[in-house]
Amino acid sequence: MSAEDGPASMKIPIVDFSSWNNTQDKTARLRTAKELVKACQTVGFVYIINHSLPEPVLDEAFEWTRRVFKLPMEDKMKAPHPPGWEVHRGYSWPGLEKVTQTISTGDDEETKKKLREVPDVKESYDIGSDVFTSQPNQWIPDEVLPGFRAFMTKFYWDCWKVGEDILRALAIGLNLEDESYLIKKHSGHGNQLRLLSYLPVPAEDLEQERASRCPAHTDWSSVTMLFQDDCGGLEVEDVSRPGTFVSATPIKNAIVMNVGDLLQRWSNDRLRSTSHRVRLPPLADRYEGPNRMTRQRFSIPYFMSPDPDSVIDCIPSCMSEKEPAKYKPITQAGYNKMRASMHY
Ligand SMILES: O=C(O)CCC(=O)C(=O)O
Numbered sequence: 001m002s003a004e005d006g007p008a009s010m011k012i013p014i015v016d017f018s019s020w021n022n023t024q025d026k027t028a029r030l031r032t033a034k035e036l037v038k039a040c041q042t043v044g045f046v047y048i049i050n051h052s053l054p055e056p057v058l059d060e061a062f063e064w065t066r067r068v069f070k071l072p073m074e075d076k077m078k079a080p081h082p083p084g085w086e087v088h089r090g091y092s093w094p095g096l097e098k099v100t101q102t103i104s105t106g107d108d109e110e111t112k113k114k115l116r117e118v119p120d121v122k123e124s125y126d127i128g129s130d131v132f133t134s135q136p137n138q139w140i141p142d143e144v145l146p147g148f149r150a151f152m153t154k155f156y157w158d159c160w161k162v163g164e165d166i167l168r169a170l171a172i173g174l175n176l177e178d179e180s181y182l183i184k185k186h187s188g189h190g191n192q193l194r195l196l197s198y199l200p201v202p203a204e205d206l207e208q209e210r211a212s213r214c215p216a217h218t219d220w221s222s223v224t225m226l227f228q229d230d231c232g233g234l235e236v237e238d239v240s241r242p243g244t245f246v247s248a249t250p251i252k253n254a255i256v257m258n259v260g261d262l263l264q265r266w267s268n269d270r271l272r273s274t275s276h277r278v279r280l281p282p283l284a285d286r287y288e289g290p291n292r293m294t295r296q297r298f299s300i301p302y303f304m305s306p307d308p309d310s311v312i313d314c315i316p317s318c319m320s321e322k323e324p325a326k327y328k329p330i331t332q333a334g335y336n337k338m339r340a341s342m343h344y
């Protein structure tokens with residue numbers, strides 16, 4: 001099934017953040033916040049344009065991403081993803097990770113094997129805060145790629161700055177008295193910066209489902225920000241037509257922002273964590289050669305997560321006597337375990 005972009009299909013809204021930094025203009029800020037919340041309620045995905053991350057910084061982030069994946073395997077393997085799912089850092093080679101919506105039940109080896117019969121043809125490199133010692137970064141040695149660690153460390157915190165804007169806007173748009181309500185649960189150290197490279201693969205392998213890029217899933221973050229190159233292939237489930245997907249067409253420099261499961265629970269389902277996947281690029285010129293090899297695609301998601309011990313308990317403005325809290329409180333660590341353990 002390919003992405004459908006017919007006239008009646010879901011549109012991913014665009015929210016312009018240009019007035020956000022003018023803290024004097026409260027009306028414009030409120031309007032932006034309300035637009036953002038509306039998009040998160042109806043679609044769960046939104047393009048944010050005119051945010052505070054400058055174009056040259058984003059271009060450089062993609063430059064480093066290309067460079068790191070271009071290294072010989074032997075160099076990439078100087079920072080391998082540690083075995084198992086507990087530490088989610090470093091380089092994951094093609095086939096290591098399998099994205100899935102399957103929840104762990106405890107005895108998972110058979111399920112994991114079955115899921116891997118269709119491998120994800122991608123490699124990734126995961127980075128966190130150096131302060132977060134339970135998730136130790138696995139840095140490629142500086143002599144192999146001088147400047148990579150310094151750039152990515154700075155980029156991680158630049159992303160968090162925009163992330164704070166988004167969390168503040170969401171709190172305002174949700175009518176929370178305390179604008180910092182959501183930010184306070186995030187120190188910033190629990191986030192994850194992920195560099196992704198989708199390798200060239202014959203289109204037919206994806207069409208016949210012998211291989212996948214990134215199967216349909218929801219994120220288990222509170223909020224995800226995604227930067228994508230111009231290849232295309234990201235698809236978002238149409239909320240009014242479950243099972244059908246629309247393309248999240250690349251917009252240069254825009255952040256594709258989406259609600260993760262934790263924010264959906266937190267908001268008592270008022271904000272949607274929408275399923276998404278990466279499949280074939282929609283444009284014909286993204287393929288090469290007789291096998292219609294897909295062009296290599298790069299993307300950079302930034303997952304924001306509350307600190308591991310933070311308790312995700314219904315946001316006060318999202319419940320009422322008529323609409324009591326639907327979910328039991330859960331810690332970030334508890335939810336993460338349920339979801340992450342099937343991936344590695
Ligand atoms: O590469 C993309 O465009 C999406 C990746 C994604 O959904 C994820 O890593 O959770």
Ligand SMILES: [Fe+2]
Binds near residue numbers: 218219276
């Ligand atoms: Fe995702």
